[in-house]
Amino acid sequence: MQEFDLVVIGGGPAGLAAAVAAKEQGIDDILILERENKLGGILNQCIHNGFGLHIFKEELTGPEYADRFVKMIEDKKIRYKTNTMVIDLSEDKLITAVNRVDGILTIQAKAIILAMGCRERPRGALNIPGQELSYSRFWRYRTHYGKKNDAGRCPCKCSCRASALLCRLDS
Amino acid sequence: MYDVSIIGAGVTGMSIARELSRYDLKVCVLEKEIDIAMGTTKANSAIVHAGFDAKPGTLKAKLNAPGNSMFDQLSKDLDFHFRRNGSLVLCFDEKDLDHLEQLLQQGVKNGVSDLVILDKAALLEMEPNLSDDVVAALYAPTGGIVSPYEMAIGLAENAYENGVEFYFENKVLDIRKTDTGYTIITNKGTYESKLVVNAAGVHSDEMNNFVSSNKLEIIPRRGEYCVFDKEVGSYVDKTIFQLPTKLGKGVLVTPTVDGNLLVGPNAVDIDDKDDVTTTRSGLDEILSKASLSIKQMPSHAIIASFTGLRARTEADDFLIGELPDAKGFINAAGIESPGLTCSPVIGIMVKDIVVEILKPQEKKSFNPIRKGVPRFAEMSDEERQSLIAKNPAFGKIVCRCETVTEGEILSAIHRPLGAKTIDSIKRRTRAGSGRCQSGFCMTRVLDILSRELEIDRTEVTKFGGESKLLVGKNKEDI
Numbered sequence: 015m016q017e018f019d020l021v022v023i024g025g026g027p028a029g030l031a032a033a034v035a036a037k038e039q040g041i042d043d044i045l046i047l048e049r050e051n052k053l054g055g056i057l058n059q060c061i062h063n064g065f066g067l068h069i070f071k072e073e074l075t076g077p078e079y080a081d082r083f084v085k086m087i088e089d090k091k092i093r094y095k096t097n098t099m100v101i102d103l104s105e106d107k108l109i110t111a112v113n114r115v116d117g118i119l120t121i122q123a124k125a126i127i128l129a130m131g132c133r134e135r136p137r138g139a140l141n142i143p144g145q146e147l148s149y150s151r152f153w154r155y156r157t158h159y160g161k162k163n164d165a166g167r168c169p170c171k172c173s174c175r176a177s178a179l180l181c182r183l184d185s
Numbered sequence: 186m187y188d189v190s191i192i193g194a195g196v197t198g199m200s201i202a203r204e205l206s207r208y209d210l211k212v213c214v215l216e217k218e219i220d221i222a223m224g225t226t227k228a229n230s231a232i233v234h235a236g237f238d239a240k241p242g243t244l245k246a247k248l249n250a251p252g253n254s255m256f257d258q259l260s261k262d263l264d265f266h267f268r269r270n271g272s273l274v275l276c277f278d279e280k281d282l283d284h285l286e287q288l289l290q291q292g293v294k295n296g297v298s299d300l301v302i303l304d305k306a307a308l309l310e311m312e313p314n315l316s317d318d319v320v321a322a323l324y325a326p327t328g329g330i331v332s333p334y335e336m337a338i339g340l341a342e343n344a345y346e347n348g349v350e351f352y353f354e355n356k357v358l359d360i361r362k363t364d365t366g367y368t369i370i371t372n373k374g375t376y377e378s379k380l381v382v383n384a385a386g387v388h389s390d391e392m393n394n395f396v397s398s399n400k401l402e403i404i405p406r407r408g409e410y411c412v413f414d415k416e417v418g419s420y421v422d423k424t425i426f427q428l429p430t431k432l433g434k435g436v437l438v439t440p441t442v443d444g445n446l447l448v449g450p451n452a453v454d455i456d457d458k459d460d461v462t463t464t465r466s467g468l469d470e471i472l473s474k475a476s477l478s479i480k481q482m483p484s485h486a487i488i489a490s491f492t493g494l495r496a497r498t499e500a501d502d503f504l505i506g507e508l509p510d511a512k513g514f515i516n517a518a519g520i521e522s523p524g525l526t527c528s529p530v531i532g533i534m535v536k537d538i539v540v541e542i543l544k545p546q547e548k549k550s551f552n553p554i555r556k557g558v559p560r561f562a563e564m565s566d567e568e569r570q571s572l573i574a575k576n577p578a579f580g581k582i583v584c585r586c587e588t589v590t591e592g593e594i595l596s597a598i599h600r601p602l603g604a605k606t607i608d609s610i611k612r613r614t615r616a617g618s619g620r621c622q623s624g625f626c627m628t629r630v631l632d633i634l635s636r637e638l639e640i641d642r643t644e645v646t647k648f649g650g651e652s653k654l655l656v657g658k659n660k661e662d663i
Contacts, residue, residue, distance in 0.1 A: 049582065099582045110566065114580035117573040118566045133586075136622035138489035141411065143463040 019043035021109055021123040023100050026055020029129035030083040036127075037090045045121065046087070046094035047111055053087065053094060054080030055131055187211050187350075189539055190369055190378035192357055192392055194218075195226040196333055197520045198384035199340035200532030206347035207536075208545040213378070214341075214349060215371060217356035217388075219649030220609045221341045221602065222334035224386045226525070227612065228461065228493030229408070230450065231333050231441055232424055234523040235272055235325035237292025237300060244503040248527035248534075250296040253327055255529040263339035264557035265332060266442040272328030272424035273303075273312065275478055276321045281428055285323050288428070292325065299326045314420050314480050328424050330442045333525050334612040335557070338602075343555040345601045347548070352376075354649065357385070360395040366513055367396070380513045380542065382535055387458045387496045389504075389518035396511040401504070401518060405458050405494040408450025409467035414486040414620045418444040425478045436474045443615065446483070448475045450493065461492040488620050495521040503527070505534055513542065558596045558613050562588040583633070584626040586619020594630060598637045605638065607631060608648040627654070 020041050022029045025048030033046050052058070057065070060076030067073060070082060087094065095113065102110035109121040189205055191198045194216035205212045218224070233256050236249030260267035276285045285302060292300045303324050308315055311324075345351060355371040366379035383392040390403040413420075418440055427435025434452065441447050449471045468490055476482045498504065498519035508514045515538055517531055524531075539545075561569060561579060572592070573580040579592030597604040597613035604610045607617065610630050617623030617630065631654055635642045646652045 049585070097581065099585065101582075101588060112569065112573070112580050112582065114573070114577035117580055118570045133621050134624060136488065136620075136624050138412075138622050139487060139620075141468055141484075141487050141490060143465045143468055143490065145462040 015120045015122055017122045018045045019124045021121060022046045022127045022129055024129035024131060025053040025094060026131050027057055030087060032127045032129055033092050034086050037092055044092050047098050047100055048096045049099035051097050053084045187213050187378040188543055189380045189382060190215060190376055191382040191384055193384035193386055194221045195224050195386050196337040196525055196528045197517050197531055199337045200528040201382055201384060201535045202344035202349045203340045204532040204536035205539060206344045206349050207547060207551045209548050210545045212349045214351045215355045215357055216353050219353050219606055222337040225494055225496060226337050227334045228491050229333060230437060231331055233329035233331050234526045235328040236295045236297045237288055241294040245523060246295045248530045249523050252527040252530040256329060259529055262553045263343055263555045265335040265339045267329060267331045268442050269329040270423055271326045274323040274426045274428050275319050276428045277318050279320055282321060284428055285321060288323055312421055312423060316478055316480060332442050339555055342601045347551055351602060380539060382515045384517045387494050393516060393518060396514050397508050398510055404454050404497050406497045407453045407455050407492055407494055409463050409471055409492050410447060410449030411487050412489040413446035413483060414488050415444045417446050417483040417486045420446055420483060427478060436471045438475050438478050463490045463492050489622055497521050507538055558593050561590045561593060583629050584616035586621050587615045589614045589616040594633050606646050606648050
């Protein structure tokens with residue numbers, strides 16, 4: 015079992031900023047646990063620009079912005095483990111995590127920061143009725159949208175029902 | 186030349202295939218889809234019924250209790266999830282107590298054991314989240330829950346290991362009588378067989394009608410369901426039915442064997458055997474009807490909805506047996522509820538018919554045991570550690586909602602009758618079944634499938650056919 019003063023669960027924008035701030039406040043013994051193969055979290059898929067105007071006084075994309083924080087993490091010698099997912103957390107701050115290299119890891123922390131972000135709710139959670147489509151069929155329906163025939167249906171035979179459904183959703 | 190060809194790889198066909206694999210017979214399965222359990226088997230209430238429901242004298246009534254009693258051994262042998270959680274039929278009106286008693290008597294006639302009527306106090310002690318409007322209920326401790334596709338896949342893998350051949354994406358287009366048996370023509374080829382077993386689910390009428398003048402009609406009956414997050418998976422412990430009244434049959438609320446909560450189904454006759462859309466009115470109907478049974482419907486926790494089709498016939502009973510006007514053609518048709526529960530016995534019934542006709546030898550080499558995909562989520566940390574030490578892929582979690590590792594996905598792909606699609610992975614491992622409904626792991630499962638099957642990413646499908654997920658590279662046409 016390993017021991018750390020502070021374990022940050024989640025290496026996205028919140029977790030990285032929290033780890034940096036904790037280090038600046040004098041906490042040395044920090045570990046960040048990230049289940050992706052690199053730090054940055056949701057920023058890595060936010061490829062548009064507009065990040066960093068306040069903190070870095072320049073315009074960055076999500077991955078560039080994350081990279082600035084990753085450099086800070088490296089400079090401050092804050093430890094982190096990627097590809098590592100926390101699978102259990104006890105009230106007395108015992109963390110169980112798993113990765114390919116260490117197998118099952120147990121880590122005792124004095125303090126834990128939860129920075130795991132959130133999960134989007136899928137279509138099913140909204141309980142929208144309809145037919146299960148794979149994404150490319152969905153795409154094809156979209157391209158047909160607007161070409162309804164008199165019956166209110168799509169001219170493409172395979173997509174009749176779903177196209178009508180989408181038309182309804184769009185209208 | 187096959188001895189027996191089974192049409193349809195649902196739980197009925199797979200029960201039959203496994204029973205036949207005990208014998209020295211050349212058996213094949215013809216399935217129009219890309220995997221096992223892709224029709225009625227994958228979308229139903231997943232209940233192992235106690236057996237009080239069916240009218241005494243019918244096959245449904247006769248096969249239910251014996252089928253139910255086979256699940257303990259079968260789930261052990263084939264390593265699928267089954268739990269005897271018990272079921273309750275709720276009565277909301279003192280005036281209906283007679284009906285509850287009649288249901289109990291019917292159950293006794295059908296050979297169901299340990300049935301008892303519980304009063305309100307006993308009920309609420311057993312299930313604190315039941316509605317306060319409940320008056321009494323019939324309690325059937327033998328009722329159970331199962332994963333129907335896991336069961337069908339288990340049966341199929343075991344049948345395959347014992348010599349049964351499988352041909353997927355083979356849609357039967359015609360069946361012709363020959364001197365020695367039948368010629369089955371599919372979109373992929375021609376199969377000669379001495380006997381044919383029709384386990385084609387909602388399409389079993391078409392198979393029957395190829396060879397018999399005694400025409401059959403399956404009327405697909407749609408049932409819609411809502412699946413709830415595991416957060417509320419133990420809101421009830423028993424399977425909660427409603428006593429049928431003048432207002433209709435009622436809908437059920439049940440935990441699933443995987444730990445979700447399931448609500449449904451309604452019953453709407455339709456004419457399209459491929460129509461598995463869910464409808465606003467249907468989902469509203471099941472949620473509002475099910476609300477009568479429990480204190481509060483946890484609607485915030487719905488993660489998915491689905492539609493299943495029941496293979497209903499006018500006869501309102503299973504049609505099992507050799508056709509009088511087409512010798513050697515054996516129907517296992519019209520298998521609707523409680524077909525899942527009865528499927529192990531249907532397997533034996535059809536096997537008996539085949540054995541009577543062909544008189545084959547029993548195989549000494551038959552192995553009844555099948556091991557399923559390891560389940561990381563259900564292991565102790567010690568078991569996990571030793572598994573990862575042997576294979577690091579079990580240390581990589583791909584589906585985060587259900588804690589499914591890459592090792593499990595690899596096992597699903599490389600086992601007998603392995604997974605070729607995203608949905609096949611889901612039904613073998615639960616990757617994508619959780620609260621994010623594959624929003625996160627689908628692309629990663631796609632990558633693994635592409636890598637392991639050595640196909641381009643654009644060739645990976647969700648459930649076979651044209652259900653491709655990727656159509657090309659971004660901006661490649663520009």
